Amino acid sequence: MTETPARSFVDDRPGVFRVRRGAFVEPALFERELERIFGRCWNYLCHESQLRERGRYVRGTIGRFPVFAIRGLDGEIRCFHDSCPHRGSMLTRGRSGVQPTITCRYHGWAFNADGKCIRVRNRDTGYDREALARLGTDLKPVARLAAYRGFVFACLDPEVEDLETFLGGARPFIDLMADQSEQGMEVLKGESTYVMRANWKLQTENSTDGYHVATVHRNFAHAVRQRETLTRETGDARARTEASRILDLESIRSGGYDAGNGHMINWSDRGSPESAPLNEAREALVARFGPGKARWMIDRGRTVTIFPNFFLNDVASTCIRLWRPVAVDLTEIDTWCLAPVGESAEARRARIRKYEDFFLPSSLAVPDDVRAMEVAHAGSLAAGGAGWNDLALGRATMIEGADDAARELGAAPLHSNPGRESETPFYAFWREWRRRMDGP
Amino acid sequence: MSFDAALTAEAADLLYREAGHLDRREWEAWLALYAEDAVFWAPAIVGDEGFSEDPDNDVSLIYLDRAGLEARIFRIEGGDSFASTPLPHTAHLVSNVRAVGAGGPEIEVSATWLVNSFRRTDPPILRAGRYAYTLRRSASGLTIARKTVHVLDDRIVGPIDIFNI
Ligand code: FES
Ligand SMILES: [Fe+2]
Numbered sequence: 001m002t003e004t005p006a007r008s009f010v011d012d013r014p015g016v017f018r019v020r021r022g023a024f025v026e027p028a029l030f031e032r033e034l035e036r037i038f039g040r041c042w043n044y045l046c047h048e049s050q051l052r053e054r055g056r057y058v059r060g061t062i063g064r065f066p067v068f069a070i071r072g073l074d075g076e077i078r079c080f081h082d083s084c085p086h087r088g089s090m091l092t093r094g095r096s097g098v099q100p101t102i103t104c105r106y107h108g109w110a111f112n113a114d115g116k117c118i119r120v121r122n123r124d125t126g127y128d129r130e131a132l133a134r135l136g137t138d139l140k141p142v143a144r145l146a147a148y149r150g151f152v153f154a155c156l157d158p159e160v161e162d163l164e165t166f167l168g169g170a171r172p173f174i175d176l177m178a179d180q181s182e183q184g185m186e187v188l189k190g191e192s193t194y195v196m197r198a199n200w201k202l203q204t205e206n207s208t209d210g211y212h213v214a215t216v217h218r219n220f221a222h223a224v225r226q227r228e229t230l231t232r233e234t235g236d237a238r239a240r241t242e243a244s245r246i247l248d249l250e251s252i253r254s255g256g257y258d259a260g261n262g263h264m265i266n267w268s269d270r271g272s273p274e275s276a277p278l279n280e281a282r283e284a285l286v287a288r289f290g291p292g293k294a295r296w297m298i299d300r301g302r303t304v305t306i307f308p309n310f311f312l313n314d315v316a317s318t319c320i321r322l323w324r325p326v327a328v329d330l331t332e333i334d335t336w337c338l339a340p341v342g343e344s345a346e347a348r349r350a351r352i353r354k355y356e357d358f359f360l361p362s363s364l365a366v367p368d369d370v371r372a373m374e375v376a377h378a379g380s381l382a383a384g385g386a387g388w389n390d391l392a393l394g395r396a397t398m399i400e401g402a403d404d405a406a407r408e409l410g411a412a413p414l415h416s417n418p419g420r421e422s423e424t425p426f427y428a429f430w431r432e433w434r435r436r437m438d439g440p
Numbered sequence: 441m442s443f444d445a446a447l448t449a450e451a452a453d454l455l456y457r458e459a460g461h462l463d464r465r466e467w468e469a470w471l472a473l474y475a476e477d478a479v480f481w482a483p484a485i486v487g488d489e490g491f492s493e494d495p496d497n498d499v500s501l502i503y504l505d506r507a508g509l510e511a512r513i514f515r516i517e518g519g520d521s522f523a524s525t526p527l528p529h530t531a532h533l534v535s536n537v538r539a540v541g542a543g544g545p546e547i548e549v550s551a552t553w554l555v556n557s558f559r560r561t562d563p564p565i566l567r568a569g570r571y572a573y574t575l576r577r578s579a580s581g582l583t584i585a586r587k588t589v590h591v592l593d594d595r596i597v598g599p600i601d602i603f604n605i
Contacts, residue, residue: 189484191499192484193595195595226511227510230511231505360499362502362596371522371599
């Protein structure tokens with residue numbers, strides 16, 4: 001059977017940009033995505049703060065392949081296939097932990113945290129030298145591993161471009177998170193994994209979709225506003241979750257960018273910057289980075305969606321989210337709170353409460369997003385996925401290159417749109433998706 | 441402090457009433473069981489074995505004061521939350537209740553729970569965990585000063601809210 005090319009799902013012509021809904025629901029595309037996107041692309045694994053001590057590891061997946069990242073005895077972070085060289089058993093004992101010596105529980109081979117085999121049972125009595133050389137007893141590293149500003153990525157393709165090149169135009173926006181403390185950033189304890197019965201690309205779109213915020217998150221905004229009328233005024237503005245960026249979009253500036261290579265940015269000014277946990281660092285950040293970048297860090301919330309399945313969200317609080325393709329209609333989502341090391345106890349508490357309000361499957365927002373995406377997936381099945389998503393919203397206001405706000409940051413998006421309620425940033429994702437699926 | 445059968449029966453009655461209010465969606469009656477300064481806390485999973493321990497430094501699934509609980513009712517009742525409409529039907533089973541009191545106004549209660557949730561559009565959801573309550577004796581009877589809910593599910597299917605844990 002000849003495959004249907006991805007370009008037949010993306011109708012990209014002057015003045016028109018449409019995506020056929022089959023792109024979300026066709027099983028054959030899903031299998032091809034695992035190979036051509038997840039198999040060749042940089043995949044986010046973890047943040048360096050999760051691998052502080054030697055021998056500490058975290059599990060990950062690349063597409064559907066099990067891998068783990070581990071800090072070696074020499075202090076280096078590496079990524080290995082989570083598969084014993086002997087006969088393939090998974091080696092990690094949990095989703096994270098410390099295993100300076102990794103012993104396979106099947107037949108007892110052992111490896112150090114650098115990946116060197118340190119024990120083969122019956123090495124001398126049962127194996128001849130050529131056999132051991134042939135089968136290769138050390139752990140198999142994933143082809144490439146690299147970190148950018150503390151964010152660790154791996155890639156199965158040895159020929160892949162450098163991570164910095166891949167992140168490209170998204171880097172200044174990642175820096176806005178990474179630079180929040182001179183002492184670095186840390187992932188807080190208390191992770192969550194939740195399930196969405198929908199295609200992974202719906203999460204990629206939703207992560208940068210500003211159009212749903214006023215509808216799907218209206219309940220979030222109203223609920224926190226109602227709560228705040230009941231709460232005694234403590235004088236600490238950080239305890240408040242500003243709802244104005246959801247309810248009064250006309251009064252604030254916002255926008256979206258195509259950051260190149262499939263990466264997308266969505267931003268909006270905070271209605272009340274004093275409610276931002278980072279506000280306490282204003283003076284230091286202005287001194288270090290100047291007023292333009294400090295404004296982006298403190299006064300402007302933003303989502304940075306990295307192709308294909310990872311985002312940094314610094315709007316209500318600071319969130320790392322990774323969504324893993326399990327099946328064409330099933331996605332597992334991991335979420336962590338990322339915080340500046342050394343922030344005050346009050347800022348930390350406010351950051352955590354705001355994170356819990358929005359980013360968890362037990363929050364006032366994420367369950368509504370999940371539901372919206374599940375219903376979008378179910379509806380996309382109509383007429384066998386023959387319908388088209390015409391991404392025309394905001395087309396008239398799109399401009400080529402950078403707008404003023406991007407220039408203030410020194411960022412160079414391919415195109416910009418003033419106003420977060422536009423779909424033009426999605427073009428970045430779908431063009432990259434089509435390019436990778438069909439090849440050059 | 442030791443196991444106290446009479447106290448356990450009294451505490452269990454409160455826990456069962458709470459579960460009944462949630463299953464029958466009697467939100468105001470449910471909230472009335474909580475003290476003005478009550479705390480509702482569901483820690484998050486840490487790694488494979490642990491739970492978050494310090495709500496000021498670790499992420500929790502839910503950490504709410506009474507105003508926060510009222511906002512949850514507002515969310516559930518408002519009809520505007522995509523995830524909460526229609527609301528699933530739930531059945532709470534509360535068991536293994538044990539209460540210990542030191543003769544003072546506060547009573548510590550532990551229990552195990554199981555909640556089944558049903559909504560026609562979704563597969564049924566089974567969740568389970570442990571409760572730890574601090575109950576306070578006042579003129580009007582026992583009220584809930586603190587409720588800690590350990591949710592055992594570390595791959596969360598469907599939304600979690602105050603009514604389904
Ligand atoms: S599979 Fe690991 S030792 Fe045999
Ligand atoms: Fe959302």
